[in-house]
Amino acid sequence: MVSKYVTLYSTTHGWSSVEQMSAMLNFTELTRTVAATYLLSQGVGADFIYQFLEALTRANYGQDMDKIHALEGLASLAAGGAVTAVGGNFQIFAAFLDRSNATVHLNTTVTRLQKDRNGWKLDVEDTQAPGNFRTTKSFDAVIVAAPHNSTNISFPSSSAEVCPVPYVHLHVTLFATTSPSPSPAYFNVTDGSSISRSIFTSAEGRRHGGPDPDFNSMGYLQQVSPDREEWVVKIFSKKRIEDDWLEGIFGKGKVGWVLRHEVGVSNLLLPMVDKVAVGCLPRLIAYHELFTNGTRRWSLLRQRLRNVRESFQLAHSR
Numbered sequence: 221m222v223s224k225y226v227t228l229y230s231t232t233h234g235w236s237s238v239e240q241m242s243a244m245l246n247f248t249e250l251t252r253t254v255a256a257t258y259l260l261s262q263g264v265g266a267d268f269i270y271q272f273l274e275a276l277t278r279a280n281y282g283q284d285m286d287k288i289h290a291l292e293g294l295a296s297l298a299a300g301g302a303v304t305a306v307g308g309n310f311q312i313f314a315a316f317l318d319r320s321n322a323t324v325h326l327n328t329t330v331t332r333l334q335k336d337r338n339g340w341k342l343d344v345e346d347t348q349a350p351g352n353f354r355t356t357k358s359f360d361a362v363i364v365a366a367p368h369n370s371t372n373i374s375f376p377s378s379s380a381e382v383c384p385v386p387y388v389h390l391h392v393t394l395f396a397t398t399s400p401s402p403s404p405a406y407f408n409v410t411d412g413s414s415i416s417r418s419i420f421t422s423a424e425g426r427r428h429g430g431p432d433p434d435f436n437s438m439g440y441l442q443q444v445s446p447d448r449e450e451w452v453v454k455i456f457s458k459k460r461i462e463d464d465w466l467e468g469i470f471g472k473g474k475v476g477w478v479l480r481h482e483v484g485v486s487n488l489l490l491p492m493v494d495k496v497a498v499g500c501l502p503r504l505i506a507y508h509e510l511f512t513n514g515t516r517r518w519s520l521l522r523q524r525l526r527n528v529r530e531s532f533q534l535a536h537s538r
């Protein structure tokens with residue numbers, strides 16, 4: 221999969237749509253199938269999928285193997301050999317901007333986009349200027365490179381409707397602890413047992429009627445300094461992690477500073493049909509019904525939707 225993906229960087233290909241590119245990479249079927257269903261069909265064991273691989277999709281995307289589409293499920297397994305630029309990856313993008321000689325307007329929010337005979341007009345707001353200075357700027361072409369639903373830009377009514385993209389909301393808790401590992405008692409093992417400093421969870425308990433795990437992943441990131449018995453730990457969880465809970469696992473008086481952050485960590489990567497996540501399909505089908513009078517394309521879409529639903533059922537039918 222990775223070797224196919226890197227062909228994207230070849231200059232000999234060109235695509236006029238995401239679907240075309242996806243088809244060239246043989247990804248279309250993968251984005252239409254639930255990850256667990258796909259892997260079961262390839263002979264991978266259910267326990268391996270739901271107890272091991274799911275730990276990775278939950279850690280990377282906050283999503284379970286019986287929901288996430290197969291392309292992203294497989295992408296979760298491809299993290300080997302990951303590298304980072306010394307000093308931070310942001311430098312790559314800063315260098316793109318520097319070398320392009322583009323004029324960069326920081327702290328500038330686009331509030332409205334309008335089209336006229338000469339091109340595009342952008343209403344912008346300088347958020348740092350006194351009184352939030354507002355102005356209108358003209359451009360020949362505009363590329364909106366931000367999550368459409370959260371830009372709060374007023375788009376022209378003639379522009380195509382964009383289906384809302386649901387995000388997975390996660391809590392990130394970063395804290396310092398003097399405890400060298402989590403408490404064995406929390407994991408129901410005898411005192412003195414060795415507990416890993418990297419812990420991942422699966423949704424297997426919940427699927428069999430139990431509660432959701434308290435967190436998706438927990439990891440000791442680094443020691444504060446070589447001469448100090450204190451570590452920085454990060455937890456990703458669906459719910460807010462309270463101070464009491466941290467002290468219960470790491471020990472009373474053993475938790476120092478705590479930093480909490482909530483993020484829309486990834487869009488909900490449900491199987492898609494014709495670019496649209498299944499949740500948006502009823503709207504899309506209504507649109508096609510209206511504009512194509514129930515032509516072949518519409519029945520094709522319904523068939524694909526049926527296939528995706530079957531894919532969900534198979535993931536849950538073991």
Ligand SMILES: Cc1cc2nc3c(=O)[nH]c(=O)nc-3n(C[C@H](O)[C@H](O)[C@H](O)COP(=O)(O)OP(=O)(O)OC[C@H]3O[C@@H](n4cnc5c(N)ncnc54)[C@H](O)[C@@H]3O)c2cc1C
Pocket residue numbers: 328329330331365366367370371372373483484485486
């Ligand atoms: C916790 C977390 C961990 C992640 N880990 C990884 C990882 O390990 N590997 C990986 O590949 N990806 C990871 N991602 C995903 C990755 O960060 C995103 O896919 C990537 O940043 C998307 O880039 P983008 O340029 O499309 O959009 P963004 O980075 O979202 O940039 C959009 C920009 O538009 C600006 N903007 C929005 N509205 C307006 C407006 N009205 N006017 C002006 N400007 C506006 C925003 O301020 C922002 O700067 C992670 C994401 C999160 C949240």
